Amino acid sequence: MASAVAHEFQFESAPHQASTAIAGMWLFLATEVLFFGGLFLCWIYARHANQAGFDAGARETALGIGTLNTVLLISSSAVYTAGVTFIRTGNVRRLIHCCLVTLLLGAGFIALKFGVEWREDFTQHLFPAAANFKITAPGLGGARLFYVFYFASTALHGLHMVIGLALLGWIMLRARRGDFSPQYHTPVHVVGLYWSFVDMVWLILYPLIYLVGRG
Amino acid sequence: MGVLRTWLLLLALGAIEVAASYLPIARGWRPIVMLPAVVMVYVVAAGFMELKKGAAINRTFAVAAVFWLLVLLVLGSADPLTRTDYLVPGVSRTN
Numbered sequence: 001m002a003s004a005v006a007h008e009f010q011f012e013s014a015p016h017q018a019s020t021a022i023a024g025m026w027l028f029l030a031t032e033v034l035f036f037g038g039l040f041l042c043w044i045y046a047r048h049a050n051q052a053g054f055d056a057g058a059r060e061t062a063l064g065i066g067t068l069n070t071v072l073l074i075s076s077s078a079v080y081t082a083g084v085t086f087i088r089t090g091n092v093r094r095l096i097h098c099c100l101v102t103l104l105l106g107a108g109f110i111a112l113k114f115g116v117e118w119r120e121d122f123t124q125h126l127f128p129a130a131a132n133f134k135i136t137a138p139g140l141g142g143a144r145l146f147y148v149f150y151f152a153s154t155a156l157h158g159l160h161m162v163i164g165l166a167l168l169g170w171i172m173l174r175a176r177r178g179d180f181s182p183q184y185h186t187p188v189h190v191v192g193l194y195w196s197f198v199d200m201v202w203l204i205l206y207p208l209i210y211l212v213g214r215g
Numbered sequence: 216m217g218v219l220r221t222w223l224l225l226l227a228l229g230a231i232e233v234a235a236s237y238l239p240i241a242r243g244w245r246p247i248v249m250l251p252a253v254v255m256v257y258v259v260a261a262g263f264m265e266l267k268k269g270a271a272i273n274r275t276f277a278v279a280a281v282f283w284l285l286v287l288l289v290l291g292s293a294d295p296l297t298r299t300d301y302l303v304p305g306v307s308r309t310n
Contacts, residue, residue, distance in 0.1 A: 019270050026273040030280035037284045041291040048295055051242050063233075070229055078222035081263045085218065196263040203255045211236035212245045 018186040025190045029197045036201055039153050043208050046149065050142020056135050057146030058213025060126055065117045066210040069109050070202065076105035077199040080168075084192050087185045092175055095188065099172040102195070106165050113158060118151075127151070146213075153205050160198045167191045221262030228255045 011017035047054040083098025121127065125134040128147040135143035171191050174180065180188055232251035240247065260266045266277055 023270060023272045023276065026269075026276040030276045030283075033280040033284050034287065037287045040284075041288055044288065044292045045295050048292070055242065055245075067229075067233060071226065074222060074225045074229070077259065077263045078218050078225075081218045081221075193264055196259050199263075200256045200259050203252050203259065204249070207232060207236070207249045207252045211232060211248050214236050215238060215240055215245060215248075 014184065018184075018189075021186050021190055022193070025193045029193065032197060032201075036156075036204075039149075039156070040204065040208070043149055043153075046142065046145045047212075050145055053135070053140040053142020053144070054146045055213035056137070056140045057126075057143040057150070058210065060124070060135065060143075061150070061210050062117050062120060063210050063214065065112050066206055069112055070206050072105045072109045072112075073199045073202050076102045076109075077196045079105065080192050080195055084185070084188055087175075087180050087188050088182055090182045092178065092180060095180065096172055096175050099168055099175065103165060103168045103172070106161060106168065106195075110158060110161055110165070113154060118154075121147075121150075150209055153209070157198070157201055157205060160201065164191075164195050164198050167194060218262070221258060224258055224262075225255055228252075228258065 007014040007017040011020065079098050080102040083095045083102070086094035086098060125132050126147055127133070128144040128151070133144060133147075168191065171188055174187065228251045232248065232255075235251065236248050238248075260277065266274060
């Protein structure tokens, strides 16, 4: 939809179509909250039954990389939100710049998480199915469970990140094509909601993985 | 709340969270380290996702998501968190 005023037949106006698309994304995000909620419930259940093992596992995590990744994601959400503000005033060039910076920050997160941190975890025998798993002291059996949670949750979050990066690329291409204007930029807003949600999920995963068991 | 102020607030809350994780808190109570993260989630929703500015239906979906998440977490963890484990005499717990 390139026109500023065009809308599909089932909507009474373009603003009605825009508000419906945004509400649709909020509804989708509500289902995603429950998707990740199951994961959080697993953490509560497994940690309660294996506190010493979970804490031993958390102490082996790379806090520096996790913290840096948190800063990268918070910054990426901030930059993209600035991009949404720019397109509201018709500044397409600034929107493209913001998308590019957001993409780079997101790609940096993926590179650190899977290229550096996961590789280090495998090198240090922290994969829970490894025969020579690092944490073997008596009473610390829950450490394997902790790393099941760690790998499953970061993989699921990473998958959402990759989808988000693809969406950012799509927004950039459409912006370059001149599809967006102050009157029509609903996809920019909707993708921003998704990207901020991915940020939110990480804000919860970060303390669950790196902080709660560290003290 | 401007983008820059939201970003700075999130960084400050993140720093508080990391500092709190080093406090000598009893193991069972350590999940309270999560409190700044919960505030950060609200700040992202209010600042970056413009939850307050949008239509009421958006806030309804957001509140419903939090409500059903709480139902899931509270009902799902009520039993394991309140159950008393009795060890079998002569058998030591290995994990």
